[in-house]
Amino acid sequence: MKLKGFGTSDTARGLTLIAPPALFALLLLAVPLVAIFAFSFWSQDFLTIDYTPTLKNYREALSEPLYGQLILRSVLIAGAVTLTTVVLAFPIAYFVSFHVPANRKSLWIFMITIPFWTSYLIRVFLWKVILGYNGVLNSTLIGVGIIDEPLTFILYNANAVVITLAHAFAPFAILPIFVSLEKIDRSLLEASRDLGENHVMTFLRVTLPLAVPGVVAATLIVFIPTIGDYVTPRLVGGPGGLMIANMIQTQFLKLNNAPMGATLAVIAMAIVTVIALVFIFLNRRWLKARS
Template sequence: MQMGDRLRRFFRSDAGAGAMLVSPTALYALLLLAVPLAAIVIISFWTQTGIRDFDTTFTLANYKEALSEPLYRQLMLRSLMVSGLVTLITVVLAFPVAYFVSFAVQPSRKSLWIFIITIPFWTSYLIRVFLWKVILGFNGVLNSGLQAIGIIDEPLTFILYNVNAVIITLAHAYAPFAILPIFVALEKIDRSLLEASRDLGESRVMTFLRVTLPLAMPGVVAAILIVFIPTIGDYVTPRLVGGPGGLMIANMIQTQFLRLNNAPLGATLAVLAMLIVAVIAVILMLLARRAAGGGRRR
Protein backbone atom coordinates (compact mmCIF):
# COMPACT_ATOMS: atom_id res chain seq x y z
CA MET A 1 0.00 0.00 0.00
CA GLN A 2 2.79 2.41 0.84
CA MET A 3 4.40 1.78 -2.55
CA GLY A 4 1.07 2.32 -4.28
CA ASP A 5 0.48 5.57 -2.40
CA ARG A 6 3.94 6.79 -3.32
CA LEU A 7 3.35 6.03 -6.98
CA ARG A 8 -0.01 7.82 -6.96
CA ARG A 9 1.54 10.87 -5.27
CA PHE A 10 4.42 10.84 -7.75
CA PHE A 11 2.19 10.75 -10.82
CA ARG A 12 0.01 13.54 -9.37
CA SER A 13 3.06 15.74 -8.83
CA ASP A 14 4.66 18.02 -11.43
CA ALA A 15 7.60 15.66 -11.77
CA GLY A 16 5.30 12.73 -12.40
CA ALA A 17 3.29 14.67 -14.97
CA GLY A 18 6.50 15.63 -16.73
CA ALA A 19 7.68 12.01 -16.73
CA MET A 20 4.38 10.92 -18.27
CA LEU A 21 4.75 13.54 -20.99
CA VAL A 22 8.30 12.56 -21.97
CA SER A 23 7.84 8.81 -21.59
CA PRO A 24 6.47 8.20 -25.13
CA THR A 25 9.28 10.25 -26.66
CA ALA A 26 11.89 8.56 -24.48
CA LEU A 27 10.55 5.12 -25.40
CA TYR A 28 10.53 6.08 -29.09
CA ALA A 29 14.16 7.26 -28.90
CA LEU A 30 15.13 4.14 -26.95
CA LEU A 31 13.66 1.81 -29.56
CA LEU A 32 14.99 3.64 -32.62
CA LEU A 33 18.36 4.85 -31.32
CA ALA A 34 19.60 3.02 -28.26
CA VAL A 35 18.53 -0.50 -29.27
CA PRO A 36 20.09 -0.41 -32.77
CA LEU A 37 23.26 1.13 -31.34
CA ALA A 38 23.48 -1.57 -28.70
CA ALA A 39 22.92 -4.21 -31.39
CA ILE A 40 25.80 -2.81 -33.46
CA VAL A 41 28.10 -2.90 -30.43
CA ILE A 42 27.14 -6.49 -29.61
CA ILE A 43 27.54 -7.68 -33.22
CA SER A 44 31.03 -6.16 -33.34
CA PHE A 45 32.17 -8.86 -30.88
CA TRP A 46 30.73 -11.73 -32.96
CA THR A 47 32.03 -13.65 -35.98
CA GLN A 48 30.20 -14.13 -39.26
CA THR A 49 29.92 -17.81 -40.19
CA GLY A 50 27.32 -17.67 -42.99
CA ILE A 51 25.01 -15.37 -44.86
CA ARG A 52 22.79 -14.92 -41.81
CA ASP A 53 24.64 -17.01 -39.26
CA PHE A 54 26.84 -15.68 -36.47
CA ASP A 55 29.16 -17.24 -33.96
CA THR A 56 28.14 -15.36 -30.81
CA THR A 57 31.30 -16.25 -28.94
CA PHE A 58 32.83 -13.08 -27.53
CA THR A 59 35.97 -12.12 -29.47
CA LEU A 60 38.20 -9.10 -30.02
CA ALA A 61 39.46 -10.37 -33.37
CA ASN A 62 37.44 -7.79 -35.31
CA TYR A 63 38.91 -4.92 -33.32
CA LYS A 64 42.43 -6.31 -33.73
CA GLU A 65 41.92 -6.55 -37.49
CA ALA A 66 40.37 -3.08 -37.72
CA LEU A 67 43.22 -1.49 -35.78
CA SER A 68 46.04 -3.41 -37.48
CA GLU A 69 44.92 -3.32 -41.11
CA PRO A 70 46.61 -0.36 -42.91
CA LEU A 71 43.66 0.10 -45.30
CA TYR A 72 41.20 0.75 -42.49
CA ARG A 73 43.56 3.19 -40.79
CA GLN A 74 44.07 5.01 -44.07
CA LEU A 75 40.33 5.30 -44.67
CA MET A 76 39.73 6.50 -41.12
CA LEU A 77 42.46 9.13 -41.35
CA ARG A 78 41.14 10.25 -44.72
CA SER A 79 37.64 10.51 -43.30
CA LEU A 80 38.89 12.62 -40.39
CA MET A 81 40.87 14.82 -42.75
CA VAL A 82 37.98 15.33 -45.15
CA SER A 83 35.47 16.00 -42.38
CA GLY A 84 37.87 18.36 -40.65
CA LEU A 85 38.53 20.36 -43.83
CA VAL A 86 34.85 20.44 -44.73
CA THR A 87 33.98 21.63 -41.23
CA LEU A 88 36.69 24.30 -41.26
CA ILE A 89 35.75 25.61 -44.70
CA THR A 90 32.04 25.54 -43.99
CA VAL A 91 32.19 27.27 -40.61
CA VAL A 92 34.71 29.90 -41.76
CA LEU A 93 32.53 30.78 -44.75
CA ALA A 94 29.28 30.50 -42.81
CA PHE A 95 30.25 32.91 -40.02
CA PRO A 96 30.43 36.05 -42.22
CA VAL A 97 27.07 35.19 -43.78
CA ALA A 98 25.45 34.69 -40.39
CA TYR A 99 27.12 37.85 -39.05
CA PHE A 100 25.87 39.89 -42.00
CA VAL A 101 22.30 38.66 -41.63
CA SER A 102 22.32 39.24 -37.87
CA PHE A 103 23.99 42.66 -37.72
CA ALA A 104 23.60 44.27 -41.16
CA VAL A 105 20.18 43.17 -42.38
CA GLN A 106 17.10 45.02 -41.20
CA PRO A 107 14.98 42.98 -38.74
CA SER A 108 12.02 43.01 -41.12
CA ARG A 109 14.11 41.31 -43.85
CA LYS A 110 15.96 38.71 -41.78
CA SER A 111 13.26 36.10 -42.33
CA LEU A 112 13.65 36.58 -46.08
CA TRP A 113 17.39 35.95 -45.84
CA ILE A 114 16.84 32.83 -43.74
CA PHE A 115 14.34 31.70 -46.35
CA ILE A 116 16.95 32.18 -49.10
CA ILE A 117 19.59 30.30 -47.09
CA THR A 118 17.28 27.29 -46.73
CA ILE A 119 16.44 27.10 -50.45
CA PRO A 120 18.98 24.26 -51.04
CA PHE A 121 16.83 22.10 -48.76
CA TRP A 122 14.11 22.20 -51.39
CA THR A 123 15.98 19.75 -53.59
CA SER A 124 17.13 16.24 -52.83
CA TYR A 125 20.63 15.81 -51.46
CA LEU A 126 21.29 13.24 -54.15
CA ILE A 127 20.28 15.71 -56.88
CA ARG A 128 22.69 18.30 -55.49
CA VAL A 129 25.53 15.78 -55.57
CA PHE A 130 24.76 14.92 -59.20
CA LEU A 131 24.69 18.64 -60.03
CA TRP A 132 28.22 18.96 -58.68
CA LYS A 133 29.23 16.11 -60.97
CA VAL A 134 27.90 18.17 -63.86
CA ILE A 135 29.74 21.28 -62.65
CA LEU A 136 33.09 19.61 -61.92
CA GLY A 137 33.08 17.08 -64.76
CA PHE A 138 35.73 16.82 -67.47
CA ASN A 139 33.40 18.63 -69.88
CA GLY A 140 31.40 20.24 -67.12
CA VAL A 141 30.34 23.81 -66.50
CA LEU A 142 33.53 24.84 -64.69
CA ASN A 143 35.99 23.42 -67.21
CA SER A 144 33.97 24.66 -70.17
CA GLY A 145 33.72 28.14 -68.68
CA LEU A 146 37.44 28.39 -67.88
CA GLN A 147 38.33 27.19 -71.37
CA ALA A 148 35.91 29.63 -72.98
CA ILE A 149 37.53 32.64 -71.30
CA GLY A 150 41.03 31.35 -71.99
CA ILE A 151 42.23 30.67 -68.44
CA ILE A 152 43.01 27.00 -69.16
CA ASP A 153 43.84 25.17 -72.38
CA GLU A 154 42.62 21.72 -71.34
CA PRO A 155 40.11 20.52 -68.75
CA LEU A 156 41.22 20.25 -65.13
CA THR A 157 41.39 16.68 -63.92
CA PHE A 158 41.96 17.24 -60.20
CA ILE A 159 38.49 18.57 -59.37
CA LEU A 160 36.44 15.40 -59.84
CA TYR A 161 36.69 11.79 -58.66
CA ASN A 162 39.09 12.60 -55.85
CA VAL A 163 39.15 14.05 -52.35
CA ASN A 164 38.86 17.62 -53.67
CA ALA A 165 35.46 16.92 -55.20
CA VAL A 166 34.24 15.34 -51.97
CA ILE A 167 35.31 18.38 -49.93
CA ILE A 168 33.69 20.86 -52.34
CA THR A 169 30.42 18.95 -52.53
CA LEU A 170 30.12 18.37 -48.78
CA ALA A 171 31.02 21.98 -47.95
CA HIS A 172 28.23 23.22 -50.20
CA ALA A 173 25.70 20.66 -48.94
CA TYR A 174 26.23 21.45 -45.26
CA ALA A 175 26.62 25.24 -45.51
CA PRO A 176 23.05 25.99 -44.33
CA PHE A 177 23.53 23.70 -41.33
CA ALA A 178 26.46 25.88 -40.24
CA ILE A 179 24.88 29.25 -40.97
CA LEU A 180 21.69 28.75 -38.98
CA PRO A 181 23.12 27.87 -35.51
CA ILE A 182 25.70 30.65 -35.77
CA PHE A 183 22.96 33.10 -36.72
CA VAL A 184 20.85 32.04 -33.74
CA ALA A 185 23.81 32.53 -31.38
CA LEU A 186 24.56 35.98 -32.83
CA GLU A 187 20.92 37.00 -32.48
CA LYS A 188 21.02 36.23 -28.75
CA ILE A 189 23.91 38.62 -28.12
CA ASP A 190 22.86 41.70 -26.18
CA ARG A 191 23.77 44.65 -28.40
CA SER A 192 24.31 46.84 -25.34
CA LEU A 193 27.42 44.77 -24.53
CA LEU A 194 28.91 45.76 -27.86
CA GLU A 195 28.06 49.40 -27.27
CA ALA A 196 29.64 49.23 -23.82
CA SER A 197 32.80 47.77 -25.31
CA ARG A 198 33.01 50.60 -27.84
CA ASP A 199 32.33 53.20 -25.15
CA LEU A 200 35.25 51.80 -23.14
CA GLY A 201 37.59 52.45 -26.03
CA GLU A 202 37.75 49.09 -27.78
CA SER A 203 37.98 49.07 -31.57
CA ARG A 204 35.51 47.18 -33.75
CA VAL A 205 38.01 44.38 -34.27
CA MET A 206 38.77 43.97 -30.56
CA THR A 207 35.07 44.19 -29.72
CA PHE A 208 34.46 41.35 -32.14
CA LEU A 209 37.32 39.26 -30.75
CA ARG A 210 36.62 39.89 -27.05
CA VAL A 211 32.83 40.14 -26.98
CA THR A 212 31.07 38.93 -30.13
CA LEU A 213 33.13 35.84 -30.90
CA PRO A 214 33.17 34.38 -27.34
CA LEU A 215 29.42 34.92 -27.01
CA ALA A 216 28.86 33.29 -30.39
CA MET A 217 30.97 30.24 -29.53
CA PRO A 218 27.97 28.04 -28.61
CA GLY A 219 26.63 28.54 -32.13
CA VAL A 220 30.05 27.94 -33.65
CA VAL A 221 30.50 24.71 -31.69
CA ALA A 222 27.00 23.59 -32.68
CA ALA A 223 27.83 24.30 -36.33
CA ILE A 224 31.09 22.35 -36.05
CA LEU A 225 29.35 19.32 -34.56
CA ILE A 226 26.42 19.49 -36.97
CA VAL A 227 28.80 19.47 -39.94
CA PHE A 228 31.58 17.21 -38.65
CA ILE A 229 29.51 14.31 -37.33
CA PRO A 230 27.40 13.57 -40.44
CA THR A 231 30.19 14.24 -42.96
CA ILE A 232 32.48 11.63 -41.44
CA GLY A 233 29.71 9.07 -41.93
CA ASP A 234 28.71 10.16 -45.45
CA TYR A 235 29.10 7.44 -48.07
CA VAL A 236 26.92 8.77 -50.93
CA THR A 237 29.10 11.75 -51.85
CA PRO A 238 32.44 9.86 -51.83
CA ARG A 239 30.87 7.10 -53.92
CA LEU A 240 29.48 9.49 -56.56
CA VAL A 241 32.19 12.16 -56.85
CA GLY A 242 35.16 10.81 -54.91
CA GLY A 243 36.36 7.96 -57.06
CA PRO A 244 38.78 5.37 -55.65
CA GLY A 245 40.94 8.06 -54.06
CA GLY A 246 38.02 9.77 -52.33
CA LEU A 247 36.39 6.86 -50.55
CA MET A 248 35.90 7.16 -46.79
CA ILE A 249 35.37 4.83 -43.85
CA ALA A 250 31.59 4.81 -44.35
CA ASN A 251 32.07 3.29 -47.79
CA MET A 252 34.10 0.46 -46.24
CA ILE A 253 31.40 -0.09 -43.62
CA GLN A 254 28.80 -0.32 -46.37
CA THR A 255 31.01 -2.75 -48.29
CA GLN A 256 31.49 -4.99 -45.24
CA PHE A 257 27.74 -5.16 -44.58
CA LEU A 258 26.37 -5.43 -48.12
CA ARG A 259 29.10 -6.90 -50.31
CA LEU A 260 31.61 -8.85 -48.23
CA ASN A 261 28.98 -10.29 -45.88
CA ASN A 262 31.03 -9.44 -42.80
CA ALA A 263 28.63 -7.57 -40.56
CA PRO A 264 30.76 -7.96 -37.38
CA LEU A 265 33.75 -6.22 -39.00
CA GLY A 266 31.48 -3.53 -40.43
CA ALA A 267 29.96 -3.03 -36.99
CA THR A 268 33.46 -2.83 -35.50
CA LEU A 269 34.48 -0.09 -37.94
CA ALA A 270 31.25 1.77 -37.15
CA VAL A 271 31.87 1.56 -33.40
CA LEU A 272 35.45 2.81 -33.78
CA ALA A 273 34.28 5.70 -35.95
CA MET A 274 31.64 6.62 -33.37
CA LEU A 275 34.17 6.52 -30.55
CA ILE A 276 36.58 8.77 -32.43
CA VAL A 277 33.82 11.24 -33.25
CA ALA A 278 32.63 11.21 -29.64
CA VAL A 279 36.13 11.96 -28.32
CA ILE A 280 36.61 14.81 -30.80
CA ALA A 281 33.17 16.23 -29.95
CA VAL A 282 33.93 16.22 -26.22
CA ILE A 283 37.28 17.93 -26.80
CA LEU A 284 35.65 20.60 -28.96
CA MET A 285 32.99 21.30 -26.35
CA LEU A 286 35.59 21.59 -23.58
CA LEU A 287 37.70 23.97 -25.67
CA ALA A 288 34.64 26.04 -26.55
CA ARG A 289 33.59 26.24 -22.92
CA ARG A 290 37.08 27.38 -21.95
CA ALA A 291 37.12 29.97 -24.74
CA ALA A 292 33.69 31.29 -23.77
CA GLY A 293 34.73 31.43 -20.12
CA GLY A 294 37.89 33.29 -21.02
CA GLY A 295 35.87 35.75 -23.05
CA ARG A 296 33.55 36.45 -20.11
CA ARG A 297 36.49 36.93 -17.70
CA ARG A 298 38.01 39.53 -19.99
Protein backbone atom coordinates (compact mmCIF):
# COMPACT_ATOMS: atom_id res chain seq x y z
CA MET A 1 0.00 0.00 0.00
CA LYS A 2 1.37 3.34 -1.01
CA LEU A 3 0.27 5.22 2.07
CA LYS A 4 2.29 2.81 4.16
CA GLY A 5 5.34 3.54 2.02
CA PHE A 6 4.91 7.17 2.95
CA GLY A 7 5.58 6.37 6.54
CA THR A 8 8.45 3.85 6.35
CA SER A 9 12.08 4.66 7.15
CA ASP A 10 11.03 7.92 8.77
CA THR A 11 14.17 7.71 10.85
CA ALA A 12 16.43 7.46 7.81
CA ARG A 13 14.66 10.34 6.11
CA GLY A 14 14.88 12.45 9.25
CA LEU A 15 18.58 11.72 9.59
CA THR A 16 19.23 12.58 5.92
CA LEU A 17 17.45 15.89 6.37
CA ILE A 18 19.11 16.81 9.64
CA ALA A 19 22.58 15.83 8.37
CA PRO A 20 23.46 19.05 6.46
CA PRO A 21 22.62 21.52 9.27
CA ALA A 22 24.08 19.17 11.90
CA LEU A 23 27.33 18.70 9.94
CA PHE A 24 27.56 22.44 9.37
CA ALA A 25 27.17 23.11 13.10
CA LEU A 26 29.66 20.34 13.88
CA LEU A 27 32.35 21.74 11.56
CA LEU A 28 31.80 25.43 12.28
CA LEU A 29 30.79 25.36 15.92
CA ALA A 30 31.90 22.14 17.64
CA VAL A 31 35.34 21.99 16.00
CA PRO A 32 36.08 25.70 16.68
CA LEU A 33 34.91 25.39 20.30
CA VAL A 34 37.22 22.40 20.80
CA ALA A 35 40.03 24.32 19.07
CA ILE A 36 39.66 27.36 21.29
CA PHE A 37 39.72 25.09 24.32
CA ALA A 38 42.96 23.53 23.05
CA PHE A 39 44.47 26.94 22.27
CA SER A 40 43.91 28.06 25.85
CA PHE A 41 46.45 25.44 26.99
CA TRP A 42 49.11 26.52 24.50
CA SER A 43 51.32 29.57 24.49
CA GLN A 44 52.50 31.99 21.87
CA ASP A 45 55.88 33.65 21.45
CA PHE A 46 55.46 36.42 18.85
CA LEU A 47 54.21 34.45 15.82
CA THR A 48 55.16 30.88 16.72
CA ILE A 49 52.79 28.82 18.80
CA ASP A 50 54.24 26.50 21.42
CA TYR A 51 52.07 23.38 21.53
CA THR A 52 53.32 22.12 24.92
CA PRO A 53 50.26 22.01 27.17
CA THR A 54 50.53 24.52 29.98
CA LEU A 55 48.29 26.15 32.58
CA LYS A 56 50.31 29.37 32.30
CA ASN A 57 47.46 31.31 30.66
CA TYR A 58 44.96 30.33 33.32
CA ARG A 59 47.44 31.20 36.09
CA GLU A 60 48.00 34.58 34.45
CA ALA A 61 44.27 35.17 33.96
CA LEU A 62 43.59 34.41 37.60
CA SER A 63 46.56 36.26 39.11
CA GLU A 64 46.67 39.38 36.91
CA PRO A 65 44.28 41.89 38.61
CA LEU A 66 43.36 43.52 35.26
CA TYR A 67 41.75 40.33 33.91
CA GLY A 68 39.92 39.63 37.16
CA GLN A 69 38.65 43.19 37.23
CA LEU A 70 37.40 42.99 33.62
CA ILE A 71 35.67 39.66 34.21
CA LEU A 72 34.02 40.90 37.41
CA ARG A 73 32.93 44.12 35.70
CA SER A 74 31.50 42.18 32.73
CA VAL A 75 29.44 40.01 35.08
CA LEU A 76 28.24 43.04 37.09
CA ILE A 77 27.37 45.10 34.00
CA ALA A 78 25.61 42.15 32.35
CA GLY A 79 23.72 41.58 35.62
CA ALA A 80 22.69 45.24 35.84
CA VAL A 81 21.65 45.25 32.17
CA THR A 82 19.60 42.08 32.67
CA LEU A 83 17.85 43.43 35.76
CA THR A 84 17.10 46.82 34.12
CA THR A 85 15.93 45.26 30.86
CA VAL A 86 13.67 42.66 32.44
CA VAL A 87 12.15 45.09 34.98
CA LEU A 88 11.49 47.69 32.25
CA ALA A 89 10.22 45.06 29.82
CA PHE A 90 7.75 43.27 32.10
CA PRO A 91 5.10 46.06 32.22
CA ILE A 92 5.24 46.33 28.41
CA ALA A 93 4.75 42.60 27.92
CA TYR A 94 1.95 42.74 30.51
CA PHE A 95 0.31 45.70 28.81
CA VAL A 96 0.37 44.09 25.35
CA SER A 97 -0.88 40.75 26.68
CA PHE A 98 -3.64 42.02 29.00
CA HIS A 99 -4.71 45.45 27.76
CA VAL A 100 -4.22 45.44 23.96
CA PRO A 101 -7.14 44.02 21.92
CA ALA A 102 -6.30 40.61 20.42
CA ASN A 103 -6.30 41.85 16.81
CA ARG A 104 -3.77 44.61 17.58
CA LYS A 105 -1.30 42.45 19.53
CA SER A 106 0.90 41.36 16.65
CA LEU A 107 1.10 44.99 15.47
CA TRP A 108 2.44 46.01 18.91
CA ILE A 109 4.95 43.15 18.92
CA PHE A 110 6.02 44.13 15.40
CA MET A 111 6.50 47.75 16.50
CA ILE A 112 8.59 46.64 19.46
CA THR A 113 10.85 44.47 17.30
CA ILE A 114 11.49 46.99 14.48
CA PRO A 115 14.22 49.07 16.21
CA PHE A 116 16.03 45.83 17.06
CA TRP A 117 16.51 44.99 13.37
CA THR A 118 18.13 48.30 12.46
CA SER A 119 21.90 48.73 12.40
CA TYR A 120 23.25 47.90 15.86
CA LEU A 121 26.42 49.90 15.27
CA ILE A 122 24.55 53.07 14.34
CA ARG A 123 22.09 52.66 17.22
CA VAL A 124 24.94 52.42 19.73
CA PHE A 125 26.65 55.41 18.14
CA LEU A 126 23.42 57.43 18.45
CA TRP A 127 23.28 56.64 22.17
CA LYS A 128 26.68 58.28 22.38
CA VAL A 129 25.10 61.32 20.67
CA ILE A 130 22.11 61.25 23.05
CA LEU A 131 24.11 60.80 26.26
CA GLY A 132 27.10 63.06 25.41
CA TYR A 133 28.23 66.21 27.27
CA ASN A 134 26.61 68.40 24.58
CA GLY A 135 24.25 65.58 23.70
CA VAL A 136 20.56 65.52 22.99
CA LEU A 137 19.56 64.62 26.55
CA ASN A 138 21.72 67.25 28.25
CA SER A 139 20.80 70.07 25.86
CA THR A 140 17.10 69.21 26.18
CA LEU A 141 17.23 69.10 29.99
CA ILE A 142 19.17 72.39 30.12
CA GLY A 143 16.81 73.93 27.56
CA VAL A 144 13.77 72.96 29.63
CA GLY A 145 15.52 74.23 32.74
CA ILE A 146 15.58 71.00 34.76
CA ILE A 147 19.38 71.06 35.14
CA ASP A 148 21.99 73.85 34.89
CA GLU A 149 25.11 71.79 34.25
CA PRO A 150 25.35 68.91 31.75
CA LEU A 151 25.08 65.52 33.42
CA THR A 152 28.44 63.75 33.18
CA PHE A 153 27.62 60.44 34.85
CA ILE A 154 25.78 59.14 31.79
CA LEU A 155 28.58 58.83 29.21
CA TYR A 156 31.94 57.03 29.09
CA ASN A 157 31.26 54.84 32.09
CA ALA A 158 29.38 51.71 33.10
CA ASN A 159 26.03 53.60 33.34
CA ALA A 160 26.18 54.42 29.63
CA VAL A 161 26.87 50.76 28.84
CA VAL A 162 23.86 49.68 30.93
CA ILE A 163 21.48 52.22 29.30
CA THR A 164 22.63 51.37 25.76
CA LEU A 165 22.48 47.61 26.25
CA ALA A 166 19.11 47.83 28.01
CA HIS A 167 17.90 49.47 24.81
CA ALA A 168 19.59 46.98 22.49
CA PHE A 169 18.19 43.90 24.25
CA ALA A 170 14.67 45.16 25.01
CA PRO A 171 12.85 42.86 22.52
CA PHE A 172 14.81 39.83 23.80
CA ALA A 173 13.23 40.41 27.20
CA ILE A 174 9.75 41.47 26.06
CA LEU A 175 9.02 38.54 23.72
CA PRO A 176 9.55 35.58 26.11
CA ILE A 177 7.65 37.33 28.92
CA PHE A 178 4.84 38.17 26.49
CA VAL A 179 4.62 34.54 25.35
CA SER A 180 4.40 33.25 28.94
CA LEU A 181 1.74 35.85 29.84
CA GLU A 182 -0.28 34.89 26.75
CA LYS A 183 -0.35 31.27 27.95
CA ILE A 184 -2.00 32.18 31.27
CA ASP A 185 -5.56 30.90 31.43
CA ARG A 186 -7.63 34.04 31.99
CA SER A 187 -10.24 32.15 33.98
CA LEU A 188 -7.64 31.67 36.74
CA LEU A 189 -7.59 35.44 37.20
CA GLU A 190 -11.39 35.56 37.37
CA ALA A 191 -11.35 32.74 39.91
CA SER A 192 -8.89 34.63 42.06
CA ARG A 193 -11.03 37.76 41.88
CA ASP A 194 -14.19 35.77 42.67
CA LEU A 195 -12.47 34.36 45.73
CA GLY A 196 -11.99 37.87 47.04
CA GLU A 197 -8.41 38.78 46.06
CA ASN A 198 -7.94 42.32 44.76
CA HIS A 199 -6.07 43.27 41.57
CA VAL A 200 -2.67 43.56 43.24
CA MET A 201 -2.91 40.25 45.12
CA THR A 202 -4.20 38.51 41.99
CA PHE A 203 -1.20 39.83 40.09
CA LEU A 204 1.26 38.80 42.82
CA ARG A 205 -0.23 35.38 43.56
CA VAL A 206 -1.49 34.26 40.14
CA THR A 207 -0.06 36.23 37.21
CA LEU A 208 3.51 36.71 38.42
CA PRO A 209 4.17 33.09 39.46
CA LEU A 210 2.76 31.85 36.14
CA ALA A 211 4.98 34.29 34.24
CA VAL A 212 8.17 33.03 35.90
CA PRO A 213 9.26 30.74 33.01
CA GLY A 214 9.12 33.73 30.64
CA VAL A 215 11.06 35.91 33.06
CA VAL A 216 13.72 33.20 33.42
CA ALA A 217 14.00 32.84 29.64
CA ALA A 218 14.23 36.63 29.26
CA THR A 219 16.94 36.82 31.92
CA LEU A 220 19.09 34.19 30.22
CA ILE A 221 18.53 35.54 26.71
CA VAL A 222 19.64 39.02 27.81
CA PHE A 223 22.45 37.99 30.18
CA ILE A 224 24.32 35.59 27.92
CA PRO A 225 24.99 37.85 24.91
CA THR A 226 25.53 41.04 26.95
CA ILE A 227 28.41 39.55 28.90
CA GLY A 228 30.28 39.18 25.60
CA ASP A 229 29.32 42.50 24.04
CA TYR A 230 32.13 44.37 22.32
CA VAL A 231 30.69 47.39 20.50
CA THR A 232 28.84 49.13 23.34
CA PRO A 233 31.65 49.17 25.94
CA ARG A 234 34.04 50.32 23.25
CA LEU A 235 31.86 53.20 21.99
CA VAL A 236 30.15 54.51 25.14
CA GLY A 237 31.99 52.77 28.00
CA GLY A 238 35.15 54.89 28.22
CA PRO A 239 38.13 53.35 30.05
CA GLY A 240 36.02 52.48 33.10
CA GLY A 241 33.34 50.66 31.12
CA LEU A 242 35.44 48.21 29.09
CA MET A 243 34.45 44.56 29.30
CA ILE A 244 35.99 41.13 28.73
CA ALA A 245 35.19 41.05 24.98
CA ASN A 246 37.32 44.15 24.47
CA MET A 247 40.25 42.37 26.12
CA ILE A 248 39.68 39.21 24.05
CA GLN A 249 39.78 41.33 20.89
CA THR A 250 42.96 43.11 22.05
CA GLN A 251 44.68 39.79 22.77
CA PHE A 252 43.75 38.36 19.38
CA LEU A 253 44.16 41.30 17.00
CA LYS A 254 46.53 43.73 18.76
CA LEU A 255 48.82 41.76 21.10
CA ASN A 256 49.00 38.70 18.85
CA ASN A 257 48.46 36.51 21.88
CA ALA A 258 45.74 34.14 20.64
CA PRO A 259 46.23 31.59 23.48
CA MET A 260 45.61 34.26 26.14
CA GLY A 261 42.56 35.50 24.17
CA ALA A 262 41.35 31.89 23.93
CA THR A 263 41.81 31.45 27.69
CA LEU A 264 39.73 34.55 28.42
CA ALA A 265 37.05 33.35 25.98
CA VAL A 266 36.95 29.93 27.69
CA ILE A 267 36.70 31.58 31.13
CA ALA A 268 33.89 33.85 29.89
CA MET A 269 32.04 30.83 28.47
CA ALA A 270 32.54 28.88 31.70
CA ILE A 271 31.13 31.75 33.78
CA VAL A 272 28.13 32.15 31.48
CA THR A 273 27.45 28.41 31.58
CA VAL A 274 27.74 28.18 35.37
CA ILE A 275 25.46 31.19 35.96
CA ALA A 276 22.93 29.89 33.41
CA LEU A 277 22.93 26.41 34.97
CA VAL A 278 22.51 27.77 38.51
CA PHE A 279 19.64 29.89 37.26
CA ILE A 280 17.93 26.98 35.48
CA PHE A 281 18.47 24.76 38.55
CA LEU A 282 16.87 27.33 40.87
CA ASN A 283 13.97 27.69 38.44
CA ARG A 284 13.43 23.90 38.34
CA ARG A 285 13.48 23.72 42.14
CA TRP A 286 11.02 26.60 42.33
CA LEU A 287 8.65 25.00 39.80
CA LYS A 288 8.85 21.67 41.61
CA ALA A 289 8.17 23.29 44.97
CA ARG A 290 5.02 24.80 43.55
CA SER A 291 3.58 21.70 41.95
